[in-house]
Amino acid sequence: xxxxxxxxxxxxxxxxxxxxxxxxxxxxxxxxxxxxxxxxxxxxxxxxxxxxxxxxxxxxxxxxxxxxxxxxxxxxxxxxxxxxxxxxxxxxxxxxxxxxxx
Amino acid sequence: xxxxxxxxxxxxxxxxxxxxxxxxxxxxxxxxxxxxxxxxxxxxxxxxxxxxxxxxxxxxxxxxxxxxxxxxxxxxxxxxxxxxxxxxxxxxxxxxxxxxxxxxxxxxxxxxxxxxxxxxxxxxxxxxxxxxxxxxxxxxxxxxxxxxxxxxxxxxxxxxxxxxxxxxxxxxxxxxxxxxxxxxxxxxxxxxxxxxxxxxxxxxxxxxxxxxxxxxxxxxxxxxxxxxxxxxxxxxxxxxxxxxxxxxxxxxxxxxxxxxxxxxxxxxxxxxxxxxxxxxxxxxxxxxxxxxxxxxxxxxxxxxxxxxxxxxxxxxxxxxxxxxxxxxxxxxxxxxxxxxxxxxxxxxxxxxxxxxxxxxxxxxxxxxxxxxxxxxxxxxxxxxxxxxxxxxxxxxxxxxxxxxxxxxxxxxxxxxxxxxxxxxxxxxxxxxxxxxxxxxxxxxxxxxxxxxxxxxxxxxxxxxxxxxxxxxxxxxxxxxxxxxxxxxxxxxxxxxxxxxxxxxxxxxxxxxxxxxxxxxxxxxxxxxxxxxxxxxxxxxxxxxxxxxxxxxxxxx
Numbered sequence: 001x002x003x004x005x006x007x008x009x010x011x012x013x014x015x016x017x018x019x020x021x022x023x024x025x026x027x028x029x030x031x032x033x034x035x036x037x038x039x040x041x042x043x044x045x046x047x048x049x050x051x052x053x054x055x056x057x058x059x060x061x062x063x064x065x066x067x068x069x070x071x072x073x074x075x076x077x078x079x080x081x082x083x084x085x086x087x088x089x090x091x092x093x094x095x096x097x098x099x100x101x102x
Numbered sequence: 103x104x105x106x107x108x109x110x111x112x113x114x115x116x117x118x119x120x121x122x123x124x125x126x127x128x129x130x131x132x133x134x135x136x137x138x139x140x141x142x143x144x145x146x147x148x149x150x151x152x153x154x155x156x157x158x159x160x161x162x163x164x165x166x167x168x169x170x171x172x173x174x175x176x177x178x179x180x181x182x183x184x185x186x187x188x189x190x191x192x193x194x195x196x197x198x199x200x201x202x203x204x205x206x207x208x209x210x211x212x213x214x215x216x217x218x219x220x221x222x223x224x225x226x227x228x229x230x231x232x233x234x235x236x237x238x239x240x241x242x243x244x245x246x247x248x249x250x251x252x253x254x255x256x257x258x259x260x261x262x263x264x265x266x267x268x269x270x271x272x273x274x275x276x277x278x279x280x281x282x283x284x285x286x287x288x289x290x291x292x293x294x295x296x297x298x299x300x301x302x303x304x305x306x307x308x309x310x311x312x313x314x315x316x317x318x319x320x321x322x323x324x325x326x327x328x329x330x331x332x333x334x335x336x337x338x339x340x341x342x343x344x345x346x347x348x349x350x351x352x353x354x355x356x357x358x359x360x361x362x363x364x365x366x367x368x369x370x371x372x373x374x375x376x377x378x379x380x381x382x383x384x385x386x387x388x389x390x391x392x393x394x395x396x397x398x399x400x401x402x403x404x405x406x407x408x409x410x411x412x413x414x415x416x417x418x419x420x421x422x423x424x425x426x427x428x429x430x431x432x433x434x435x436x437x438x439x440x441x442x443x444x445x446x447x448x449x450x451x452x453x454x455x456x457x458x459x460x461x462x463x464x465x466x467x468x469x470x471x472x473x474x475x476x477x478x479x480x481x482x483x484x485x486x487x488x489x490x491x492x493x494x495x496x497x498x499x500x501x502x503x504x505x506x507x508x509x510x511x512x513x514x515x516x517x518x519x520x521x522x523x524x525x526x527x528x529x530x531x532x533x534x535x536x537x538x539x540x541x542x543x544x545x546x547x548x549x550x551x552x553x554x555x556x557x558x559x560x561x562x563x564x565x566x567x568x569x570x571x572x573x574x575x576x577x578x579x580x581x582x583x584x585x586x587x588x589x590x591x592x593x594x595x596x597x598x599x600x601x602x603x604x605x606x607x608x609x610x611x612x613x614x615x616x617x618x619x620x621x622x623x624x625x626x627x628x629x630x631x632x633x634x635x636x637x638x639x640x641x642x643x644x645x646x647x648x649x650x651x652x653x654x655x656x657x658x
Contacts, residue, residue, distance in 0.1 A: 016129070016200050018153035057131040061149060079579055081151075081518060084527075088152055089519035091447045091529045095182060095197070096152050 008045045009036035009075050010052035011085070012062035020085045020097070021059055022075070023052035029059055031097070033086050036075035038067055103166055103470065104249050104394040106214040113256075114211045117218060121145050122204035129201065144224075146217030147203055150522045156181075156198045157220040158210060162230035162248040162272075163191035165471040167460035172213040174456035180206050185456070187441060187449040189513055189562055190269070191229050191473040192220055196520055218256060223264045225255035225336075231273040231280045232474040235395060236482035238430040240274040241291045241299055246391045247328065248272050250383065253391075254329055261336050265343035266351035268336070269308075276593060281475060283307045283316045283595035284567060286353045287335060292322070300324045305335060305365075306357030309561035313597045314354045317362050319369065327373075330380040334373035338365065398468035403487035405433050411490040418493050420542065421504040426489065435486050437467075438506040439479040439496060444540050446500075448514040448532050449477030458499045462492050475564075476513055476552075478506065508545040509553060509618065510536035513564055517557025517574060518581075524557035526574025526581040527607070531555055534611040539618075548618060551632045552591070567591035569633050570617060571598045572610065583610040587617070587644055588636045599641050601648055613648055620647035 010023040011033075021029040022036035030036070039045035045064055052062050070076040077083040088096010106114070124141050127133040133141075142148075146157040158173070173193060177183050180202045181195040188194055198206060210216055219226055228248040235243040251270055255261065261268075273280040274291035282288030288304040301323045307316025323331050335353075342360070344350045350359075357365055412419050425438040439459060441449050451459075463471045463481060466488040472480040484492060496502040505511045512535060515521065517528030532555055539545050554568030558575075565571030571586035582604040589598030605613045618632075624643055625635045636644065 013149055013153075015135075018149060018197075018199065020152060056135060057129075060135045080581060081576075084518055085151055089196075089529075090527060091450075091519055091533070 005041055006066040006078065007038040007040050007069060007075075008048065008064045009033075009038055009067040010048050010062055010064055011036065011082075012052070012059040015058055015060050023048065023059075023062075027051060029055070033077060033082075034070070034072075034074035036067065038069070038075055039064075103164060104161075104245075104391065107390075110214070111211075114214075114216050114218075117145070117216065118204060118207045118211050121207060125200060125204055140222065143221040144219065145203075145207070146220035147198075147200075148221065148522075150196070150516075150520050151518070151524075152520070153197045154200060154203070155520065156195045156203060156206060156217065157188070158193050158195075158215060158217045159220050159227045160191050160193060160215075160473050161227060161252050162234065162245045163232050163473040163475075164245065165473065167464035167469050167471070169213045169215055170456050170460040170463070170471060172209060172215070174453035174460070176206050176209050177453040177456070179209075183454075184450055184452045186447070186516065187451065187473050187477045187479070189475050189477065189515065189564055190227055191232070191475055192227055193473065194516075196516075221267075223266050223268075224262050225251075225258070225264075225268045225270065228252050228255070229269075229271045229280055229285075229475060231275055231278075232472040232480050233279060233427070233436055233482060234274070234472075235397060236429055236434075236436050237275055238428055239276060241293055242274055243395050244272045244274040244280075244289075244291055245395050246388075247289065247291070247301075249391050249394070250328070250388070251332070254332075260333075261340060264336070264340055265345045266348070266353075268339075268353065270332075278591075278593040278595075279474075281564070281567065281591040281595075283593075284309055284564070284591060285316060286339075287332065288316045294322050298324065301328065303331065303335075306354040306362075307595075308352050308354040309564060309566050310352070311349055311559050311561075312352075312354065312358075313561065313566040314358060315595045315597060316354075317357060319362065319366050326382065327377060329383060330376035331369075331373050333376050334369045337372045337376070338368045342368075398470065398483055400431055400434065400468075400483070401485065402433060403485045405486040408486040408489050415490075417497070417502075417504075418490060420546075421493055421502055422489065424504040424508065424546070425502075425506040429483070433486055435484050435489060437481045437484050437489070437492065438474075439481065439501050440503040440505055440511060441478050441501075442505055442511050442536065443500050443503045444510070444536055445533060447529050448512055451479070455499050455501055458495060459501065462495055466492055476511065478511070504542055505545060507550050507552070508542075509539045509548050509551045510545060511552075512536065513552075513554040513568070515556050515558075515563035517555075517563075521557060521562075523560060524574070525559070525576040526557050526583065528555045528557040528563055528572075528574055531572060531574070531583065531607075531610055535614055538611055538615055547628070548622065549628070549631050551618075553614070554589070564591060565589070566597045567595065568598060569636070570614060572614070575604065577604065581607040583607070583613075585610075585613065585617070585648065587641060588633065590633060601641065601645055603649075616647045617644050620644055 025037035271285040272289040304316035514532040518524035556563035567589040586598030
């Protein structure tokens, strides 16, 4: 049996700031992972990547990554690398996105 | 210290202007990311997990107070008030903004620093023994050689696009603190039977995916032949090194696949041609470089105050015993400033700490500082008379941890807390181990022990040559840590032996503790170091300690 398709999101880094950003369903870029558009099948994922790659002078290193879905139906990190990208370095809680939330 | 001449100054200024233009064109969109990427890497600018990272060269780890103060200024003005000393004796800033980097670069140029060739497939920052010029052991100061190689390799037209990055390390002491055997080219300065100084040349060392210890390709190379011989090695590598597979592109693979003897013949043939055409390094230039590394004007100061403090203050005594080494002069010392405080991040230093250390170096230690590949700082020329004052100042800034060379003096790469290549975290593992062995008496009882942690197979944390090496991997979406034992980065270089299955993030620190407990049980006497015990006993008793306890807990 084929493995069930895990929803995917498109993410990258802001060209000027270097921050982690996520591609949203309204074709914008957000610093909140919960805003990320989710692709629920392989065709939609490729289309999402194509749309997200159309900002070469704003966002760099765009890639697709598997996403979990939280209780509110929003994108959430699936892999630990993506968890760290939503937070910042674990040695300095005062740096990275985690600083804004605490 | 080496001072830029007009050529260096113009060259670095031109590079700042060039990079400023490249950044502007990238921002305006006239350069694509694919075009910009190799240009920014050439200048030490990476895009990491959370932000850009800017890597600055500290040639052969040598700094002055002026340079360190400027790094502190850069950290405060354009970054987040701290820097990270790397295992190649460079410094990295973790939070620069793209628009600011040309200004940071200009601020570096103002104090004769730069970030050129800190990345890319070129000759990287040449590293040297961090005790160069100060240790009583050495034949002579290896840094003029390192500086000559820096000047020769900077923007060398023939060797600017090598198959892969290229690292050169040089030492002139029998005890190899520069890990020369893990470099593409390792140079050890020595005397021949006539007393002339030259180099033992080794090639093909390296860590990463395929760890290999460098092999001696020339037992003795006369000093005057250095550049044509190095050019011959690079020529052969540049032409024959693999460009089809990034993982097989380093010189070590060429040495391994071609065989040392065949490669030596090719190098010697290329050398004969190059030497015949080589006009020699200008004696004036050589003299200028050597003069730049002349010893400071040592002063004879009474050491009675030092001896009194040593007898009276146990904290000072323990710091001196652990962090202070013999200098070439009896009334001087070499002091290691540990950047491994309990709870800290290996190699990190705040801008305030940078300014304090700069002040101490300027006031008490002939204005000289070193960064080490073990991610610490060194005051190489410190009169013993000033040791108590310097210790007190360092202590006030959390820079006097008496752990140099001990279990908590851990090398750790930035790992997945910063690095986009990482497969697992390194820093919290180092912190966990340091926490477990927080008691300095316990650390001293364990004795000399080098733990080195890498957060991916690229091995920036030198795990293969750690007495205890730890490699963080991603195993099916979970952090997993592999242990190697018995590695060694010194003159008795060895790649560590891989133990069995890896350990989860919350299991790795207890696993390390079991290895160390086993060593304490197994050593013949307290003087037998971990590495000696491992070499005597082999892996088995340590494997048993690692996995039997686990088997018991699984059975329970």
